[in-house]
Amino acid sequence: xxxxxxxxxxxxxxxxxxxxxxxxxxxxxxxxxxxxxxxxxxxxxxxxxxxxxxxxxxxxxxxxxxxxxxxxxxxxxxxxxxxxxxxxxxxxxxxxxxxxxxxxxxxxxxxxxxxxx
Amino acid sequence: xxxxxxxxxxxxxxxxxxxxxxxxxxxxxxxxxxxxxxxxxxxxxxxxxxxxxxxxxxxxxxxxxxxxxxxxxxxxxxxxxxxxxxxxxxxxxxxxxxxxxxxxxxxxxxxx
Numbered sequence: 001x002x003x004x005x006x007x008x009x010x011x012x013x014x015x016x017x018x019x020x021x022x023x024x025x026x027x028x029x030x031x032x033x034x035x036x037x038x039x040x041x042x043x044x045x046x047x048x049x050x051x052x053x054x055x056x057x058x059x060x061x062x063x064x065x066x067x068x069x070x071x072x073x074x075x076x077x078x079x080x081x082x083x084x085x086x087x088x089x090x091x092x093x094x095x096x097x098x099x100x101x102x103x104x105x106x107x108x109x110x111x112x113x114x115x116x117x
Numbered sequence: 118x119x120x121x122x123x124x125x126x127x128x129x130x131x132x133x134x135x136x137x138x139x140x141x142x143x144x145x146x147x148x149x150x151x152x153x154x155x156x157x158x159x160x161x162x163x164x165x166x167x168x169x170x171x172x173x174x175x176x177x178x179x180x181x182x183x184x185x186x187x188x189x190x191x192x193x194x195x196x197x198x199x200x201x202x203x204x205x206x207x208x209x210x211x212x213x214x215x216x217x218x219x220x221x222x223x224x225x226x227x228x229x
Contacts, residue, residue, distance in 0.1 A: 009157070032216045043207065044160075044220040051216060090159060094216055104150075104175070105218060107159040 002027040004093050006108035014116045019063075019078040021111045023091035026072060033074045034092040034105070035065055044090065050074065061085070086115045119144045121221035123208050129227045130198055138193045138224050140208030148211045149191040150175070150218065151183065153204040160207065166191055167213070198228040 007022040025031060035047040048059025055067040061084075065076045074091060091108040121142045130136055142149065150165040152175075162175030166185040180202055182194040191210075195202060205225050209218040 034217070036220075043222045044209075046217055046219075049217060104162060104165065107152075107161070109157060109159040 002029075002031065002093050002106050004091050004106055004108040006089075006091050006111045008111050009109065010112045010114070012114040012116060013081045015083055016080050019076070019081045019085065019113065021076040021089050021091075021113065023074045023076065023108060024072055025074060025091070025093045027093055032094045033065075033067060034094070035059065035063070035074075035076050036090045036092060037087050038090065038110075039087045047076070047089070081113075081115045083115050083117065086113055088112045119219070121208055121210055121219050123206075123221040123224050125224060126222065127225050129229065131229050132199055133197050136195050136198060136226075138195075138206060138208075138226070140191045140193065140221060141189050142191075142208075142210040142219070143189065144210060144219065145188065146210035146219075147188070147213050148218075149185065150209045151181070151191070151193050152207045152209065153177065153202075154207060154223075155204050163193070163206075198226075200228050202226065203228050 003026050005024045033050040036044040037047050038044050047063050048057045050057045050067045058064045063078045065074050067074050088110045090110050092105050094105050124139045147168045151163040152160040154160045161177045163181050164183040166172045169188050172183050185191055205223050207223050208221040211218040
């Protein structure tokens, strides 16, 4: 069984300040972890993914996330927020095993990021 | 261009009137899936398909049907829609082991 908890439903930052979106996961197997972004009235776009290579993962648009197994966390960060970063962000876990349901993703409930000018 | 397409993008219907939402991908992906997105609940999986003629239930399958007769298409069928199926629906596809799922643009369904 696997689960994802996004610790904040809404985060508000000023433009130019750092962004931190928090995600904790649980998984019975070595997980793959993803962050997706959804802009208003749009589909989901992959920001970055962790699949057991480097623990610090760099994604698009200056975002990065660090996999910390001891803390079961995969927080998303960006040094300086831009207005265009305002969107909803989803942390996603997939168990890395080859069983019948191994391609299933479990989504967090989302964190809405607001960027104040 | 590699993409997942869904039709229609918006649909308003009435209780009990059968409807189908189509999903098609041009990436030759084996794995396809349907999700519904509701405020505060994130995305929940309805059905998924590992390959042609192979489908299985996700977390919230009640009231939905799917079929996978061709690799590229994975329609979602609501035989008798009810108001609690009002939601935003996403189709997604991926290669079996690659993990990254590619999402369609979404279908906003309202059942009156």
